[in-house]
Amino acid sequence: MRTATCLMLAVATLATTQAGTLRVVTTTTDLKSLVELVGGDRVEVTAVAQGNQDPHHIEAKPSYILQARRADLWVRAGLDLEIGWEPIILEGSRNRRVQVGTQGHLDASEGIEPLNVRGGLAHPIAGDIHPRGNPHYWVDPWNGRLVAKAIADRLAKLAPGDAEFLAGRLKEFQRRLDEAMFGPEAVAKLGGIKLWDTQRGGQLDALLAEHKLPVGGWAGKMRPFRGAKIVTYHRSWVYFARRFALEVAAELEPKPGVPPSPAHLRDVMSKVQAGKLRALLVEPFYDLRAPNLVAERTGIKVLVVTLSVGGQEGAGDYLALITNIVDKLSAALKGDTP
Amino acid sequence: MSKQETIVRCRGLTIGYGREVVLRGVDLDVPRGAFLPFVGPNGAGKTTLLRAILGLLRPLDGTIETPFDHAPPGYVPQQKAVDPLYPLSAEQIALMGLYPRLGWWRKPSAADRKLLDTIFDQLALTPHRRKTYGELSGGTKQKALIARAFLSGAEVFIMDEPTSELDEPSEIEVLHHLARLSREEGKTVLLACHALDHVAALAEHACLVNHGRLRLAPVNDLRPVGSPIGNRQSEIRSEEGGT
Amino acid sequence: MFHDIADLFAMFPEAVIAGAVIATVCACLGVFVILKRVVFIGITLAQVAAAGVAAAMVLGLSPFLGAAALTLATVTVLAAPFETQRIPRDAVLGAIFVLAAGGSILIVAKSGFGLTEVKSVLYGDLILTQRGDLAVILATLLPALLALVLFWRPIVYTFADREAARVLGIRVFVWELAYFYILGIVVSAASKVGGALLVFAYLVVPPSAALLVTRRLVVAAILSASIALLCTLVGLYLAFRFDQPTNHVIAVATFASLLLAAIARLVASIPRRRARTRR
Numbered sequence: 001m002r003t004a005t006c007l008m009l010a011v012a013t014l015a016t017t018q019a020g021t022l023r024v025v026t027t028t029t030d031l032k033s034l035v036e037l038v039g040g041d042r043v044e045v046t047a048v049a050q051g052n053q054d055p056h057h058i059e060a061k062p063s064y065i066l067q068a069r070r071a072d073l074w075v076r077a078g079l080d081l082e083i084g085w086e087p088i089i090l091e092g093s094r095n096r097r098v099q100v101g102t103q104g105h106l107d108a109s110e111g112i113e114p115l116n117v118r119g120g121l122a123h124p125i126a127g128d129i130h131p132r133g134n135p136h137y138w139v140d141p142w143n144g145r146l147v148a149k150a151i152a153d154r155l156a157k158l159a160p161g162d163a164e165f166l167a168g169r170l171k172e173f174q175r176r177l178d179e180a181m182f183g184p185e186a187v188a189k190l191g192g193i194k195l196w197d198t199q200r201g202g203q204l205d206a207l208l209a210e211h212k213l214p215v216g217g218w219a220g221k222m223r224p225f226r227g228a229k230i231v232t233y234h235r236s237w238v239y240f241a242r243r244f245a246l247e248v249a250a251e252l253e254p255k256p257g258v259p260p261s262p263a264h265l266r267d268v269m270s271k272v273q274a275g276k277l278r279a280l281l282v283e284p285f286y287d288l289r290a291p292n293l294v295a296e297r298t299g300i301k302v303l304v305v306t307l308s309v310g311g312q313e314g315a316g317d318y319l320a321l322i323t324n325i326v327d328k329l330s331a332a333l334k335g336d337t338p
Numbered sequence: 339m340s341k342q343e344t345i346v347r348c349r350g351l352t353i354g355y356g357r358e359v360v361l362r363g364v365d366l367d368v369p370r371g372a373f374l375p376f377v378g379p380n381g382a383g384k385t386t387l388l389r390a391i392l393g394l395l396r397p398l399d400g401t402i403e404t405p406f407d408h409a410p411p412g413y414v415p416q417q418k419a420v421d422p423l424y425p426l427s428a429e430q431i432a433l434m435g436l437y438p439r440l441g442w443w444r445k446p447s448a449a450d451r452k453l454l455d456t457i458f459d460q461l462a463l464t465p466h467r468r469k470t471y472g473e474l475s476g477g478t479k480q481k482a483l484i485a486r487a488f489l490s491g492a493e494v495f496i497m498d499e500p501t502s503e504l505d506e507p508s509e510i511e512v513l514h515h516l517a518r519l520s521r522e523e524g525k526t527v528l529l530a531c532h533a534l535d536h537v538a539a540l541a542e543h544a545c546l547v548n549h550g551r552l553r554l555a556p557v558n559d560l561r562p563v564g565s566p567i568g569n570r571q572s573e574i575r576s577e578e579g580g581t
Numbered sequence: 582m583f584h585d586i587a588d589l590f591a592m593f594p595e596a597v598i599a600g601a602v603i604a605t606v607c608a609c610l611g612v613f614v615i616l617k618r619v620v621f622i623g624i625t626l627a628q629v630a631a632a633g634v635a636a637a638m639v640l641g642l643s644p645f646l647g648a649a650a651l652t653l654a655t656v657t658v659l660a661a662p663f664e665t666q667r668i669p670r671d672a673v674l675g676a677i678f679v680l681a682a683g684g685s686i687l688i689v690a691k692s693g694f695g696l697t698e699v700k701s702v703l704y705g706d707l708i709l710t711q712r713g714d715l716a717v718i719l720a721t722l723l724p725a726l727l728a729l730v731l732f733w734r735p736i737v738y739t740f741a742d743r744e745a746a747r748v749l750g751i752r753v754f755v756w757e758l759a760y761f762y763i764l765g766i767v768v769s770a771a772s773k774v775g776g777a778l779l780v781f782a783y784l785v786v787p788p789s790a791a792l793l794v795t796r797r798l799v800v801a802a803i804l805s806a807s808i809a810l811l812c813t814l815v816g817l818y819l820a821f822r823f824d825q826p827t828n829h830v831i832a833v834a835t836f837a838s839l840l841l842a843a844i845a846r847l848v849a850s851i852p853r854r855r856a857r858t859r860r
Contacts, residue, residue, distance in 0.1 A: 059686070258826065259704075259706050259826045259828075260708075261708070261820055261821075261824045261825050261826055261827065262589065262592070262593060262596075262708045262817070262820050262821040262824075262827060263820075263821055263822075263823075263824040264824060265592075265593075265708065265709075266588065266592050266821075269592070284697075285697055286697065287697055287700065287701050287704075288697075289701065289705075289706065289709040289711070290706070290709050292709075292711060293709050293710075293711055296711055296712070297592075389744075392744075392748050393747075393748070394744055394747060394748070406748070410748055410749050410750045411748065413744075413745055413748040413749075415742075415744060415745060419742055419744055419745060420741055420742045420745070421616070421740070421741055421742070423616050423618075424616055424737070424740065424741040424798065425792065425795070425796045425797055425798045425801060426737070426741055426798060427796075427797070430798075431741075431742075434738055434742070434745065434746075434749065435749075437734070437735075437738060437746075437749045437750070437751065438749055438750050442731070442732055442733075442734045442735050443731070443734075470796045473796075483745075486745070490749075
């Protein structure tokens with residue numbers, strides 16, 4: 001009798017996921033945007049951390065637990081970004097379908113190549129210490145591409161009936177991303193994958209020159225600033241910097257979460273003046289006093305730019321987020337007011 | 339009482355705290371130069387009445403007329419009034435009495451300092467003048483508050499059990515000094531005390547405060563009632579006590 | 582060492598001056614904070630200022646106006662005489678703190694915006710003082726100190742013996758309110774620059790150290806300001822030299838001063854105790 005009931009429930013659940021929308025909860029708005037771009041009307045997505053919040057520190061609200069309880073899929077950024085609050089929410093939800101290790105739980109970092117891997121243990125009290133790698137990887141558009149694929153694959157596993165639809169959405173997203181990165185002309189002629197492989201190998205210019213194609217898109221906009229040195233508030237720009245060949249010369253926060261000491265401020269200001277660094281990047285949810293003080297002393301431009309979808313006007317979805325960063329940073333480095 | 343200028347007038351005065359009435363229907367005319375004790379048991383309303391006269395307590399009914407708006411009295415509260423945590427010396431407490439004249443910025447004059455020295459000598463306070471108020475004994479605290487009142491040079495003194503902590507010689511000396519001020523300088527003295535004892539010889543009249551009423555009567559009409567040690571009370575000898 | 586001190590002054594002159602002014606003024610006002618037994622008023626007013634910032638952000642008003650309005654409303658409540666009430670002033674302070682702490686988060690929780698500004702009131706950092714901040718500090722705290730010095734007498738009389746002060750013709754409610762308004766403005770302005778922890782430390786610890794050591798109120802105020810100033814300069818230097826967060830080093834330095842004062846008092850009392858024992 002009990003076996004029959006379980007079987008019926010399983011069939012019913014399967015039927016629901018096959019016929020209806022999948023309820024997805026993501027930890028960040030960037031992941032939410034990627035799920036929406038890939039899943040279309042087959043998914044109903046909510047994000048725990050909003051774009052204007054620091055994702056390291058979220059105050060757990062009852063609504064998060066309710067959302068998790070009803071979810072079919074939980075997507076996290078991983079690399080201990082959510083270590084301070086994800087376990088509380090998942091445990092409180094009592095939703096076995098979305099616990100770590102199940103099909104309903106996706107760690108979006110699993111397919112990417114992390115930077116700043118330190119080793120050791122992470123602990124919620126340590127807050128921003130990420131020994132397994134820097135978790136702010138989604139601002140590298142290549143990682144965005146990888147994560148979108150991982151999401152599409154998982155959604156297809158949960159809703160096999162929508163596999164074809166999801167594959168089509170993924171392909172469309174990848175096309176748009178590739179064109180945004182390299183320009184439509186290059187993508188149309190050479191294809192996105194080849195361009196990415198070449199770019200990651202450092203041979204993009206040569207390839208495009210060979211085919212007499214312009215370097216368009218984000219790559220084109222950031223090309224003049226290759227090698228430029230920037231200062232960041234938090235260590236959240238390393239992936240973006242790697243992709244667009246920028247050098248993060250200094251960080252205002254010497255240890256994540258710990259305010260800068262006088263000596264550290266002095267060192268940063270010396271580096272800025274010596275290296276003639278032009279831009280200081282800071283996310284909107286950080287206190288601007290330290291950046292403004294450095295700017296007052298050194299003349300460096302403070303650029304408040306979000307790394308999260310919805311964290312600023314103009315960053316409405318994942319593609320717009322990267323466009324927003326590229327536009328603001330290139331304007332600042334060129335010398336125009338962003 | 340003799341018909342002189344009335345310096346404190348109460349008419350139909352009812353006072354209390356919230357809904358609790360302590361004294362009802364008080365009619366009182368205090369002439370200038372009077373030396374008037376207020377006598378009664380604990381909780382009778384002596385302190386309440388003095389506070390009302392000082393303007394510290396709003397009457398529930400009736401009126402009080404005093405000149406204190408433009409001429410503050412010399413006030414001696416019960417010695418618990420000053421916060422002992424404040425590191426103020428006995429001298430600084432006494433100098434408070436000069437505030438109506440000095441305001442917030444003038445310094446005491448040489449004459450003020452000389453008067454302070456004299457008062458401190460009279461009250462045997464000189465050895466204690468630099469000690470903080472909190473360090474003083476109960477009696478010395480009271481003397482500091484009395485010195486404050488004397489230094490003010492006020493025309494009216496209102497004192498709430500000013501000698502309760504003093505030793506007998508000091509008590510007698512203070513009371514005699516007050517009586518002298520009244521008699522020779524025309525100062526008006528209103529003081530609350532538990533019993534007539536040392537005051538009886540110095541005053542012509544006294545106010546008896548008891549059972550929610552006040553009665554003014556000649557001192558000669560009062561008789562101490564024999565009772566266990568520490569519990570002395572007086573009551574009106576005649577049934578018809580009055581002005 | 583001198584090279585480090587010179588560097589500190591050269592690189593962070595605003596922080597040094599602002600720190601000196603905040604320390605001096607708060608420590609002077611703090612003598613009365615201790616004596617009036619309202620020790621947690623610094624933290625409470627900083628939290629109220631944060632709630633004011635949160636409310637202003639949501640209503641689209643200037644954060645400074647919001648902070649000032651709520652702070653002044655709170656001090657008006659606190660200026661009432663509590664001696665005849667059923668609960669002490671400290672209890673009311675605690676209740677206001679709870680309301681402000683919870684309320685400020687609730688107000689911004691829905692919108693998400695404004696949390697940085699709210700946090701910056703509470704977690705300000707002295708070393709990050711800029712020219713604009715210093716101008717605000719000088720414009721608010723120096724007049725506040727002048728007012729305290731000028732009106733020292735009626736304020737002290739009001740606090741030490743409120744009833745006698747009233748009888749003497751002192752408008753006690755006006756002076757009580759004046760002190761708390763001065764305190765509210767100082768705490769609002771100083772917390773924004775130095776943070777709530779530092780302001781709380783200045784209001785409580787150096788005055789306590791001074792009151793342990795002296796029996797004179799004026800001396801206590803001057804000594805309190807001097808201790809706070811010394812702790813600030815030493816704290817700034819140590820934070821610079823050993824690469825540590827400034828506010829926290831200064832806060833610990835103030836506690837060290839209290840410890841030293843307690844030891845000094847203990848040592849000074851030994852000859853008196855011995856004399857008593859011999860008798």
